[in-house]
Structures are given as C-alpha cells and as structure tokens.
Amino acid sequence: MTAEVWDGEPPAADDRGDWEEQAETQRHSPSGELALWGVAAGPMDTYVHLSDADGRWRVRVYCEGRREVAVRSLRTRLAITRYGEGSDWRTRALEPADRATLFEPRPPTRAVFTTDMHDRPTPEDQALLSALGDDGRLGYTELAAVTGMSEHTARRRLQRMLREGEITLRCDLARPLAGLPTAMIYRTSVPHSQREATGNALARMKQVRSCVSVSGPHNLLVIVWLHGLAAVDPFEALLADRFPDLEVRDRTAVLHSAKHMDRLLDLQGRATGRVPFALPPS
Incomplete structure (x- = not known):
C-alpha cells in the first residue's frame, strides 16, 4: 500500500497501473490521522498522518491486485x-x-436447524418464489398472471408455504x-x-x-x-x-x-440489482 498526502489537487494516477477500482470520498479527521481498514482483514497497523490539526480531507483511492489474491483459508460454522x-x-x-x-x-x-433437508420446491412453488423475489408486493391476482396458474392455486400454494415456515416475508x-x-x-x-x-x-x-x-x-x-x-x-x-x-x-x-440477501446495494444501502437465489442441482 502507498499513501500520498497533498495540499492541493493531486495529479491523475491513470498512468500508474491497470487499476481495477477507483473511488473518491471526503472524510473528517479530528486527530489528523487516517486509519486504514481492509474490507475482509479489518484494521491495518498503518496510520496515515494528514496534518497536526483537525480538518476535512478529500480521499482518492486506487486499487489493483485482486486477481492475484488467493483464498488461504476458510472457516465454516454451523x-x-x-x-x-x-x-x-x-x-x-x-x-x-x-x-x-x-x-x-x-x-x-x-427455530432449530437440522441436517434433514426440506422437500425440493415444486416447479409451481419455484415460479411463485421467483415472482415474489422480483416484487414482494405482488398480490394473488398478479402472481397468477405472472406464473400462469389460477389465482386460487397461487393463494393456496403461497399460504401453505407461509404456514409451514418454508418462506418468510420481510421488509428491509x-x-x-x-x-x-x-x-x-x-x-x-x-x-x-x-x-x-x-x-x-x-x-x-x-x-x-x-x-x-x-x-x-x-x-x-x-x-x-x-x-x-x-x-x-x-x-x-x-x-x-x-x-x-x-x-x-x-x-x-x-x-x-x-x-444483502439477493439484492445488490449501492454505497447508501439502496438496492440496485438482484442476483436470484439458485437451488443446487438435484
């Protein structure tokens, strides 16, 4: 990692490498020190000295090398x-x-978790889950239109999944x-x-x-x-x-x-896209 402190607009860093990520932000530093955190590794031992006084700083970050990073270990907790x-x-x-x-x-x-698997959802239930994943506000009439089943069938299947705890409704x-x-x-x-x-x-x-x-x-x-x-x-x-x-x-x-869940988020936490949950091959 290399850190530079400038008292004005720094030169562009486009000629310093094939940057994979670039970002800018502003930070207030009462102490004049900037602490560095890794997204996965947490706080680093390195601090960047900005000044001897309180101030607000514009921060520009460039990143490369993610392609060379390998997974060294993995911990699993049940x-x-x-x-x-x-x-x-x-x-x-x-x-x-x-x-x-x-x-x-x-x-x-x-809820107590178990090693016993639930029955695999039927194609009809998967169609309902997919439609609700796109828009959780859909009513029974809209669900029937999207999935091609009758409104009565959509209602019956969805209420059964809710009643038996196979799915949960939530608003984030x-x-x-x-x-x-x-x-x-x-x-x-x-x-x-x-x-x-x-x-x-x-x-x-x-x-x-x-x-x-x-x-x-x-x-x-x-x-x-x-x-x-x-x-x-x-x-x-x-x-x-x-x-x-x-x-x-x-x-x-x-x-x-x-x-978060199946939603891609921007820096403010708002959903910008969706990566649907996929069932493992049967």
Whole structure:
C-alpha cells in the first residue's frame, strides 16, 4: 500500500497501473490521522498522518491486485438454533398509539436447524418464489398472471408455504439512510446452561438484528445495527450489565454491504440489482 498526502489537487494516477477500482470520498479527521481498514482483514497497523490539526480531507483511492489474491483459508460454522432474525426486527418508528392499531406483533421466532433437508420446491412453488423475489408486493391476482396458474392455486400454494415456515416475508431498509450506519458482528461465548435464556433475551434487544447459536469456540453469533461507531461502547456496556457471563470474543465492524440477501446495494444501502437465489442441482 502507498499513501500520498497533498495540499492541493493531486495529479491523475491513470498512468500508474491497470487499476481495477477507483473511488473518491471526503472524510473528517479530528486527530489528523487516517486509519486504514481492509474490507475482509479489518484494521491495518498503518496510520496515515494528514496534518497536526483537525480538518476535512478529500480521499482518492486506487486499487489493483485482486486477481492475484488467493483464498488461504476458510472457516465454516454451523447454525444450531435461531433466536431471532431480520424478519423479527422492528424499527420502532411508530408511536405506541399507532402500534396499537396494528396486529399484535409476534415475538422473535426460535427455530432449530437440522441436517434433514426440506422437500425440493415444486416447479409451481419455484415460479411463485421467483415472482415474489422480483416484487414482494405482488398480490394473488398478479402472481397468477405472472406464473400462469389460477389465482386460487397461487393463494393456496403461497399460504401453505407461509404456514409451514418454508418462506418468510420481510421488509428491509437502506441501513445508512435509516440512521443506522454501523453494523457490528459479535462472536460471543456464554455457559451452555445459559445459552438458551441469553439467546432469547438478546433477540429482544432493539439493537439486535440477528442472534444465532453456532458451532465452534464462540457459541452465540450476534449482529447489531447501531446509530454510529459512537454507539458501540454504550452498547457493549449494556451487554456487560445485562449479561455478566457473556464474553465478547471477537467483534467486526461492517464497512459496507455490497449484497444483502439477493439484492445488490449501492454505497447508501439502496438496492440496485438482484442476483436470484439458485437451488443446487438435484
């Protein structure tokens, strides 16, 4: 990595290599130091000295060499029990009186994962899932028109999949635009005898987007959405107060999500495209 600090417009870097990525942004640095983070590796040991005073800086980044990067290792953790996930999460944007006019919200859903596979969806069910993946707002009449089946059949099949838990409806949002720019992934450990109670309690915290027990040395994986990096310390203090036996073994800050579920995202978290989920060959 090479870093240059200029007091004016730097010369173009087009002649310095076959750049794979280029980007520009602005950053405020109260300390005059710029910390560097790798998308996958996290914080680097290198700091760039910008100035001896507070200032706002324009940053231009060039990148090359991704083609030469090889996967050195891969870690796999199996999900065991889900205590809460994205479809359970609420923005809490409504006043209590407004929430009272809606259906009673369901508690976070607990699900135990299994090695037994569900039956492969029929072609008709796959057609419904594909249509809803393109537009989750489609009604039964539109679904029938898109899939070529009758409205009654579309309704019956979709309601069965919902009732049996084969699919889940959820509404996501552009996290940075919603005032939740910071996502943190916590790998935590808790005594086995407390895992169930702790997982259920964590899933009910307003900051927690997902909580799952997993295999490996850290038995609870927790994903949270926060109002900024300044909210990380208060949240961890809250964890320590509520769950004194919970140990945070590792924490990762998500700098940018390029893809969420099957949606490609821009820098503001808005969907720009879709890569549909594909079933493995039968």
